[in-house]
Amino acid sequence: MTVDAELTPKVADVGSRAAPRKGRRLRAFLRNPTFIAGVAILGFFVLLALFADMLFPGDPMDMVAQPLLWPGDDAQYPLGTDSLGRDVLAQLVHGTRASLLVGFFAAAIGLAIGMAVGAAAGFFGGWTDTLLMRLVELFQTTPTFLLVIVILVIVDPSLPTIAMAIGVSSWPTVARLVRAQFRSLREADFVMAARSLGYSRLRIIVQEILPNALPPVIVAASVMIANAILTEAGLSFLNMRDPNVLSWGGMIGDGRDQLRNAWFLTALPGAAIAMAVLSLNLVGDGLNEILNPRSDQS
Amino acid sequence: MTALLSVRDLHTRYAVGRQVLRAVDGVSFEIQRGETVGLVGESGCGKSTLGKTVLRLVPSAEGAIVLDGADITRLGDTALAPHRRRMQMIFQDPFGSLNPRQTIRTVLDTALKVHRLGDRPERERQMREIVARVGLPADALDRYPHEFSGGQRQRIGIARALVLRPALIVCDEPVSALDVSIQAQILNLLVELKRDLGLSYLFISHDLSVVRYFADRVLVMYLGRIVESAPHGTLFRDPRHPYTRALFAAVPSADPTHKRSAPPIKGELATTDVTASCRFYSRCPAATERCRTEEPLLRPIGEGHHAACHFA
Amino acid sequence: MSLLSVEKLTVAFPGQVAVRETSFAIAPGETLALVGESGCGKSVTAFSVMRLLPPNARVASGRILLEGTDLLALSPAGMREVRGKQISLIQQEPMTSLNPVLSIGLQIAEVLRRHEKVSRKQARARAIELLDLVSIPDAHRRIDDYPHNLSGGMRQRVMIAMAVACHPKLLIADEPTTALDVTTQAQVLDLLDDLRHRLGMAVLLITHDLGVVAQWADRISVMYAGRIVEQAGIKPFFAEPLHPYSRGLLGARVDVEADEHYSRNRLSEIPGSVGSALGEAGCSFAPRCPIAVPGCRIAPPPLVAHGERAVACPRVGA
Numbered sequence A: 001m002t003v004d005a006e007l008t009p010k011v012a013d014v015g016s017r018a019a020p021r022k023g024r025r026l027r028a029f030l031r032n033p034t035f036i037a038g039v040a041i042l043g044f045f046v047l048l049a050l051f052a053d054m055l056f057p058g059d060p061m062d063m064v065a066q067p068l069l070w071p072g073d074d075a076q077y078p079l080g081t082d083s084l085g086r087d088v089l090a091q092l093v094h095g096t097r098a099s100l101l102v103g104f105f106a107a108a109i110g111l112a113i114g115m116a117v118g119a120a121a122g123f124f125g126g127w128t129d130t131l132l133m134r135l136v137e138l139f140q141t142t143p144t145f146l147l148v149i150v151i152l153v154i155v156d157p158s159l160p161t162i163a164m165a166i167g168v169s170s171w172p173t174v175a176r177l178v179r180a181q182f183r184s185l186r187e188a189d190f191v192m193a194a195r196s197l198g199y200s201r202l203r204i205i206v207q208e209i210l211p212n213a214l215p216p217v218i219v220a221a222s223v224m225i226a227n228a229i230l231t232e233a234g235l236s237f238l239n240m241r242d243p244n245v246l247s248w249g250g251m252i253g254d255g256r257d258q259l260r261n262a263w264f265l266t267a268l269p270g271a272a273i274a275m276a277v278l279s280l281n282l283v284g285d286g287l288n289e290i291l292n293p294r295s296d297q298s
Numbered sequence B: 001m002t003a004l005l006s007v008r009d010l011h012t013r014y015a016v017g018r019q020v021l022r023a024v025d026g027v028s029f030e031i032q033r034g035e036t037v038g039l040v041g042e043s044g045c046g047k048s049t050l051g052k053t054v055l056r057l058v059p060s061a062e063g064a065i066v067l068d069g070a071d072i073t074r075l076g077d078t079a080l081a082p083h084r085r086r087m088q089m090i091f092q093d094p095f096g097s098l099n100p101r102q103t104i105r106t107v108l109d110t111a112l113k114v115h116r117l118g119d120r121p122e123r124e125r126q127m128r129e130i131v132a133r134v135g136l137p138a139d140a141l142d143r144y145p146h147e148f149s150g151g152q153r154q155r156i157g158i159a160r161a162l163v164l165r166p167a168l169i170v171c172d173e174p175v176s177a178l179d180v181s182i183q184a185q186i187l188n189l190l191v192e193l194k195r196d197l198g199l200s201y202l203f204i205s206h207d208l209s210v211v212r213y214f215a216d217r218v219l220v221m222y223l224g225r226i227v228e229s230a231p232h233g234t235l236f237r238d239p240r241h242p243y244t245r246a247l248f249a250a251v252p253s254a255d256p257t258h259k260r261s262a263p264p265i266k267g268e269l270a271t272t273d274v275t276a277s278c279r280f281y282s283r284c285p286a287a288t289e290r291c292r293t294e295e296p297l298l299r300p301i302g303e304g305h306h307a308a309c310h311f312a
Numbered sequence C: 001m002s003l004l005s006v007e008k009l010t011v012a013f014p015g016q017v018a019v020r021e022t023s024f025a026i027a028p029g030e031t032l033a034l035v036g037e038s039g040c041g042k043s044v045t046a047f048s049v050m051r052l053l054p055p056n057a058r059v060a061s062g063r064i065l066l067e068g069t070d071l072l073a074l075s076p077a078g079m080r081e082v083r084g085k086q087i088s089l090i091q092q093e094p095m096t097s098l099n100p101v102l103s104i105g106l107q108i109a110e111v112l113r114r115h116e117k118v119s120r121k122q123a124r125a126r127a128i129e130l131l132d133l134v135s136i137p138d139a140h141r142r143i144d145d146y147p148h149n150l151s152g153g154m155r156q157r158v159m160i161a162m163a164v165a166c167h168p169k170l171l172i173a174d175e176p177t178t179a180l181d182v183t184t185q186a187q188v189l190d191l192l193d194d195l196r197h198r199l200g201m202a203v204l205l206i207t208h209d210l211g212v213v214a215q216w217a218d219r220i221s222v223m224y225a226g227r228i229v230e231q232a233g234i235k236p237f238f239a240e241p242l243h244p245y246s247r248g249l250l251g252a253r254v255d256v257e258a259d260e261h262y263s264r265n266r267l268s269e270i271p272g273s274v275g276s277a278l279g280e281a282g283c284s285f286a287p288r289c290p291i292a293v294p295g296c297r298i299a300p301p302p303l304v305a306h307g308e309r310a311v312a313c314p315r316v317g318a
Helices: A003-007 A012-017 A021-030 A033-050 A088-124 A126-141 A144-154 A159-185 A189-196 A201-237 A248-258 A264-291 B047-054 B077-084 B104-114 B120-133 B138-142 B150-162 B180-197 B208-214 B232-237 B242-250 B289-293 C042-050 C076-082 C104-115 C120-133 C152-164 C182-199 C210-216 C234-239 C244-252
Strands: B005-016 B019-031 B036-040 B062-067 B087-090 B168-172 B200-205 B217-222 B225-231 B299-302 B305-307 C004-013 C016-026 C031-035 C058-066 C087-090 C170-174 C202-207 C219-224 C227-233 C304-306 C309-311
Touching (some): A088 A126, A088 A248, A189 B087, A201 B104, B019 B047, B036 B208, B047 B087, B047 B200, B104 B150, B180 B200, B200 B208, C016 C031, C016 C227, C031 C210, C042 C202, C120 C152, C182 C202
Parallel strands (some): C170 C202
Antiparallel strands (some): B005 B019, B225 B305
C-alpha cells in the first residue's frame, strides 16, 4: 500500500455507494469554470455561424453603404463599413462559418491521420514504429506553415483544400501523442488479459486501447482547431484563400491597406480570431483537468 | 494420461539495451489435471515471465509448451485461438487488470462473442451464472470497475478468467495487492472453484506462506532456473536447497516466541553475474570451490523431490 | 514519561474523516507497531506527527506532544527543526524517496549540514560512517554512487542512514519493507532493530504484516477505519487477541509455520470490506463482526484499558 493510496480518499472502496461514472463526469464538467467559460464563448460563435443567414440575410459581400464608415457612425452598421462599403458586422458573422469549418475539418483530418499512424507505430513497435516515426520526423522538421503554403501552391486554395492542407501538416503531433499512449497501454494488464482471451489485434486496438488513449488526444484536438483557425487567417492574409468565401483572415487581409486610417477593419476580425482561439484553449485546459486521471477520483 | 501442461526446456530472453536478459533459462515442469503448482521466488527471478511465456503472451526463445498433448509453442494467432480458451490468467493488480472504460458485461460478453459461445440469451445466462459464482452481486454486470473495491475487482478478474471455461489458470500473485482480510476471501474462492470446476492452477507468488497453504507441488525459482521442486509437504518439512531454506528462514512468523533461527542470507538477487558457477554461489552460506566452477543441475533427491545443489 | 504522546487526534479530508480521536503513546527506545489495512488511517497518523499531511487534510482536533511540546502548535520553522533532527521518517518506496540526480553521499551530507554546524569535509566523513553503520559494504567507495546504482534493499539502507544521521529520538517507518523481497526485508528490519538499540531511539513501525509485528515490535496498536481498536504488548496480543477485528486478522492470515493446506483447512474470513462501515453510527466494525449485537450500532465503543492492554469492544475483555 502506498502513502498516496491511503491519503487520497478512495471512492473505489465504498463499493456500491459510488455514483455512476457518467453522472460524476457531467458534474465535473459543470464544476469547471475554465471549461464553462470556453464552451460559452465557443458556443456563441457556433450559434453565429449557424444562424448567420437569419441574422444578416443577403450577401455580406454586397456594397450597402458609403465606404469606411466608422463604428457608431451609423446605427444601421454598428461596426462600420469597409473600403468597398460592405457591412463589417455582417462580414464578421458570416466569416465565422469559414473559420470554424476550416478549423474543425483540418483538425479532423489531422486527428484521423495522426491517430492511425500513432496507433500503428505504438502498438506494433519494431520496424513499423521506426518507419512511421521517421516519417513523422520528416514532417516535423518542415515548418508547418511553409508546408501548408507549398501544398496550396500545388492545389488551388479553396475551403476543402485549405482544410486538407492544414490537416495534412498538423498530424505529426497527434501521432506522437497517440504512439506514446499506445506504447504504455499495450503493456497494461487488461491488454494482456485481452490477448490471453484470444482477441484479434484490431479489436484490442479499437476496443481496449483506443478508448483509454483518447483523453489527451481530445485535449490536443481543441488546440489543433485553434491552430487551424490561426493558420487559415495567416493564409488569407497572404491572399492564399478561397476568393468566394468570406473569412476573418480574409477580412484582415482586405483591411490592412487601411491600417493607418481605419484600423478597426483589421482589429475587429483580429479580436474575433483571438476570442475563438482563446475559447478553444480554455476548453482544452478544462478538458485536461477533467479528463486527467489524477483529478478523476475513480 | 498425459499431463495437462508440459513445459520442456523453456527459454525467454529480453533485450535490455545491448545485453540479453535470460529471464527464463531452461525450465521444465508439468501440471497434472486438477493440480495446483506453486511457483515461488523473489522479484526479478523470472516467475512472472515464465507464467506469461507459458500463456504465449511473451514469446519464447527455445523449448516447448505442450497443452493437452498439443504443442502450442509456435502456433500463429488463428491456430492458437482455440487453445487460448483452455488457459487463462489472473493478474496481481486489481486496478490495472481491468479496462476502466468497460462495464463488467462488456468484459465478459466480448470474450464469449469472440469465441462464438452461444446466442444472446445463452451468453446472458452464462454471465449471470459466473458473476454469482465468484460472489459478486447480481447488479454487478452493468457497473464499471471503479465502482468496486479491490477485493471485488479481483473477483471480476477471476470471472473474466473463468468465462471461457478454461482447464488451466495462471494466477500471477493474485492476492499480493490485497489486504489480509480480503486475501483469505479470494484464496477460499479459488479453492472452491478448483474443487467445483476441476481447475488446475499455476500459482505464482513471492509469499511462501500463501504457497504453502495453496499448492500441491512447489517450484522454487532463482535467476531464471528452477532450483528445487517437491510436493508441498516434502518441501516445507525438508527443504534441501540452501536458497529454499533461506527463504523459509526469512519469513517472519506471527508467533513472537518463535524467533527466527538462521540469520538471513547476504545480498540480494543479482541479475547480471550469471557465469559457469552456481547461480546462488555469491549468496550461499555453504558455497564451496566446486560451486564456483560447476553449475549444479536439477536432479532427483527423493520421492518427487528435485534440487539443483551439489550438496542437497 | 512517554517520548511521544498523541492525544485525541482527528484528521479530516474533504468528505471523509481519516483518523478519529486517536490516542497513543511511545516510550523512549521502544518499537510501537501501528497495524491495519489500507485506508485505516495509519499512514495519515504518521504524517500528522511529521506534519506532512497533504494540503487538503486538516487536523480537526487533538494534540501531538513530543517530550511535552505540542508539535501542532509549532511554527513551520520550528517544525522544520524537529523533522530530521528529533523525528525522522522512512517511507515504503526507496526508489522515489531518493533524489535520482544527486549522489547518496551528498544527500546524506545535506541532512547533516541542515541540522548541525559541520564543514563539507566533516559531513562527508560522517556520511561514510553512517553508510558503514547501515552495513553498506565499501562505504568510502559507494558514497559517490547514485541511487540507480543501488538495489532496492541498499536504497532503503541509505534512507535509514539519512534518517538516523542526526540521532533522532523517534524514527517513523512507514511500511519500510513492503516493496522489498522477503530475504531483504529480514535484513533491513534486523538493521533497524539493531540501530534502535545502539542509538537509543524509539520506532513507530507502520505495517500491515502481523509477522513483521510479531518479530520486530514491542507493542502493537491495531487501527480500523480511523480508530485504534486494540493496544497491547506483543506477547499477550499474539497469545490472545481480544478485539474481534484483531482475531479476524490473525485468523485470516496464513502463517508459514502453520501446517495448513487447502485440502484440509478453509481459511477463516472477515466478511465484507472496510467500505461496509460507511454511514455506520456505532462501531465501524459492527457490519463485519461475528459477535456484534444491536447495541454495537448505537455509538462507537471507547478504548477501555484492561490492565496493560486496551480494547475498544464492550463485548470482550477481562
